[in-house]
Amino acid sequence: MRRKDRTYPILVGLFLLFSGAVFFTPRWFSFLLTVAVARSLVVLGVVLLMRAGLVSFGQGFFYCIGGYVAGFSSNAFGVTDAGAVVILAALGAVVAGAIVGLLLCNYRDIFFAMLTLALSMILYSVIVKNPALGGSDGFNVPPPTILGISPEAVDPRVSLPLFTFAVAFLLYALAHRYFLSGFGYAGLALRMNEIRLEYLSLSARALVFLKYILAGVLASVGGALIAYISGHVDPELAYWTTSGEFVFIALLGGTGHVLAPLAGGVVFEVIRSYAFDLAPSLWQMVLGVILLLMIIFMPEGLWSLTERFLERKRDEAAP
Amino acid sequence: MKPLLETRGVTKRFGAVVAAEKVNVQVREGEVVGIIGANGAGKTTFVNIITGYVKPTSGRVLFDGQDITGLPPRKVIRKGICRSFQIPQLFPDLTVEENLLVACTLLNRPFGKLLRPFHDGKFIERVEEALEKFHIKDYRHEPAGTLPQGVKKLLDIAMAMMGKTRLILLDEPTSGVAIDEKFPLMDTIVRSVGRNGTTTIFIEHDMEVVEHYAERVIAFYDGKVIADGETSRVLRNEDVVSFITGSIPTARREPADADS
Numbered sequence: 199m200r201r202k203d204r205t206y207p208i209l210v211g212l213f214l215l216f217s218g219a220v221f222f223t224p225r226w227f228s229f230l231l232t233v234a235v236a237r238s239l240v241v242l243g244v245v246l247l248m249r250a251g252l253v254s255f256g257q258g259f260f261y262c263i264g265g266y267v268a269g270f271s272s273n274a275f276g277v278t279d280a281g282a283v284v285i286l287a288a289l290g291a292v293v294a295g296a297i298v299g300l301l302l303c304n305y306r307d308i309f310f311a312m313l314t315l316a317l318s319m320i321l322y323s324v325i326v327k328n329p330a331l332g333g334s335d336g337f338n339v340p341p342p343t344i345l346g347i348s349p350e351a352v353d354p355r356v357s358l359p360l361f362t363f364a365v366a367f368l369l370y371a372l373a374h375r376y377f378l379s380g381f382g383y384a385g386l387a388l389r390m391n392e393i394r395l396e397y398l399s400l401s402a403r404a405l406v407f408l409k410y411i412l413a414g415v416l417a418s419v420g421g422a423l424i425a426y427i428s429g430h431v432d433p434e435l436a437y438w439t440t441s442g443e444f445v446f447i448a449l450l451g452g453t454g455h456v457l458a459p460l461a462g463g464v465v466f467e468v469i470r471s472y473a474f475d476l477a478p479s480l481w482q483m484v485l486g487v488i489l490l491l492m493i494i495f496m497p498e499g500l501w502s503l504t505e506r507f508l509e510r511k512r513d514e515a516a517p
Numbered sequence: 518m519k520p521l522l523e524t525r526g527v528t529k530r531f532g533a534v535v536a537a538e539k540v541n542v543q544v545r546e547g548e549v550v551g552i553i554g555a556n557g558a559g560k561t562t563f564v565n566i567i568t569g570y571v572k573p574t575s576g577r578v579l580f581d582g583q584d585i586t587g588l589p590p591r592k593v594i595r596k597g598i599c600r601s602f603q604i605p606q607l608f609p610d611l612t613v614e615e616n617l618l619v620a621c622t623l624l625n626r627p628f629g630k631l632l633r634p635f636h637d638g639k640f641i642e643r644v645e646e647a648l649e650k651f652h653i654k655d656y657r658h659e660p661a662g663t664l665p666q667g668v669k670k671l672l673d674i675a676m677a678m679m680g681k682t683r684l685i686l687l688d689e690p691t692s693g694v695a696i697d698e699k700f701p702l703m704d705t706i707v708r709s710v711g712r713n714g715t716t717t718i719f720i721e722h723d724m725e726v727v728e729h730y731a732e733r734v735i736a737f738y739d740g741k742v743i744a745d746g747e748t749s750r751v752l753r754n755e756d757v758v759s760f761i762t763g764s765i766p767t768a769r770r771e772p773a774d775a776d777s
C-alpha cells in the first residue's frame with residue numbers, strides 16, 4: 199500500500215514555522231536557519247542526481263555561478279531585485295549546464311563525479327586568476343530589493359529570510375512533484391539498470407543531461423540566495439571542499455524524500471555552529487566522526503529515522 | 518507475402534570472433550520461430566543486432582520493409598520490436614508492480630509528457646492485467662531483485678511487452694528454470710504472447726520445448742545459419758544432430774543440457 203502523501207501540507211507548515219522563527223527567535227538562529235535552507239537547495243540537487251545513481255562532487259560550479267550572477271547583476275548591471283536575480287541565476291545554470299552537460303551525459307560513476315569536480319576547479323581558478331572577476335578576495339553584494347521592496351523599507355534581516363524560505367519551499371514542492379513524476383521514477387530506473395532503460399525507449403543520456411541541468415538550477419539559485427544572505431561572494435563558492443560539503447549533507451540527510459536534504463542541511467548548520475564554538479580546532483574531526491558513524495549506522499541518512507518511525511506506528515496500528 | 522523481419526547478409530565481428538556471418542533470415546507475421554545452437558553460436562548476438570544493441574559490421578536489418586539497421590534500441594522498440602534477456606534485466610530495488618509500471622509508463626508516454634505523475638490510473642490498470650496474465654500477482658510487492666529465477670524471467674518478459682509488440686524476441690526464456698517448470702512457464706508466455714498473433718522468436722536449448730512450441734526452427738552454428746525450416750525437419754537435419762542436439766528428437770533425451 200502506498201502511504202497517503204502529506205508532503206505538500208508539511209512543506210507549507212514548515213514554511214510558516216521557519217517564517218515565524220524570523221520574528222520569534224534570536225537573530226543568530228534565524229540567520230543560521232536561512233543559510234541552512236539556502237544551502238539545502240544545492241543539496242536537493244545533489245540528491246536529485248544521487249537518486250539517479252550519479253554523484254556530483256562539483257555542485258560548487260553552479261553554486262558559484264549563482265552567487266556571481268547575483269553579485270554582478272547588482273554591481274555591474276544594476277539589476278538589484280532578488281526575484282529577478284533568482285530567475286537570472288536559474289537561466290545561467292541552464293545555459294552553463296546545457297553546455298557542459300553535453301559532455302557529462304556520456305559519463306557515469308567515478309568519471310562523472312570527477313568531471314563535475316574538474317569543472318568546478320576550472321571555474322575556481324578562472325575567478326582566482328582574474329581581477330575583473332574579483333580575484334581571490336571576491337567582492338561584496340549589497341542587499342537587494344525584494345520583489346520591489348527596498349532594504350530601507352523593510353529590514354533585509356527579515357525580508358531576506360522570508361524570501362529565501364518562499365523560494366526554497368516552492369522549489370521543494372516542485373522537486374517533490376518531480377520525484378513523483380515519470381522522470382523521477384526514470385531516475386531510479388537509470389540508477390538500477392541502464393540497459394533496461396534504453397530498452398524501455400528512454401535515452402539514458404538525455405535523462406542524465408536533464409537531471410544535471412535541474413540539479414544545476416537548484417545549486418545556482420542556492421548560490422544567489424547565499425550571496426545576498428552573506429553579502430559577499432568569493433571563489434570559495436566553487437572550491438572543492440564546498441562541493442564536498444554538499445555531498446556530505448546529502449549523505450547526512452538521505453535521498454529518500456525531498457525533505458531529507460532540508461533535515462540534513464539544518465542539522466549540519468547546527469552541528470557546525472556548535473562544534474565551531476566549542477572546539478574550533480576539532481571541527482573537521484567532528485565532521486569526520488559524524489560521517490563515519492552515519493555511514494556505519496545509518497547509511498540511508500537521517501531521513502530513514504522517519505521511515506522507521508512510520509513503520510513502527512503502522513505495526514502498532516495493525517490488528 | 519512480405520516478411521515482417523528480414524536480415525540481409527548480417528555479419529558481426531568482435532575482433533577475431535565472427536559472431537554472425539552472412540545471416541539471411543526472413544520471418545513472416547505471426548510465425549513462432551525457435552532458435553537453437555550451442556553456447557557462443559551467436560544467438561544472443563542475432564537478437565542484439567536486430568534490436569540495435571549491437572551494430573552489425575555489415576548487412577542490413579529490415580522490419581516491416583523499413584531499414585532499421587544501426588538504430589539504437591530505444592528507437593527500435595518504438596517500432597514494436599521487443600525482447601527479453603538471457604539474464605533478466607530488472608530494476609532490483611523496485612517491486613514487481615513498480616517494475617511493470619516503470620516499463621508501462623516509459624514505453625507509452627512520450628519524453629515530453631514524463632512530467633505527469635507516475636501513478637497514472639490507465640497504466641495501473643495495464644499493470645494489473647500483466648500481473649494477471651503472467652501469473653505473478655502474488656509477488657507484486659516484492660523487490661524484483663529477490664524473486665525466484667522463473668518469476669524474474671516472467672517479469673522480464675512482461676516488462677518487455679508493456680508497449681506496442683509486433684515482434685518479440687525471447688532470449689532463453691526457460692534457462693535457469695527447474696525442468697518441471699519449463700513447460701508451465703512456456704505455456705504462460707505463449708498464451709500471453711501468442712493470443713494476438715504476435716510474431717515470436719525464442720532462443721531455447723531444451724529440444725522438447727522447441728519441438729512443442731516452435732513451428733519453425735533456425736539453427737546457428739559458429740555464427741552461421743546451418744538449417745532453417747519446419748521444426749521436425751530441422752531437428753532431423755544431419756548437421757543439426759551432429760553439431761547441436763546430438764540426437765534425433767524421438768529418442769528420449771536428458772532435457773536441459775549444459776547451459777548456464
Ligand SMILES: Nc1ncnc2c1ncn2[C@@H]1O[C@H](COP(=O)(O)OP(=O)(O)O)[C@@H](O)[C@H]1O
Nearest residue numbers: 531534536554555556557558559560561562563
Ligand atoms: N560484446 C561482445 N564483445 C566481444 N565478443 C562478444 C560480444 N558479444 C558476443 N561475443 C562473442 O560472440 C560469440 C557469440 O556470442 P553470443 O551471441 O552471446 O552466443 P550465444 O547467445 O549463442 O551463446 C561468442 O564467441 C562471444 O564470446
Ligand SMILES: [Mg+2]
Nearest residue numbers: 560561562603
Ligand atoms: Mg546467448
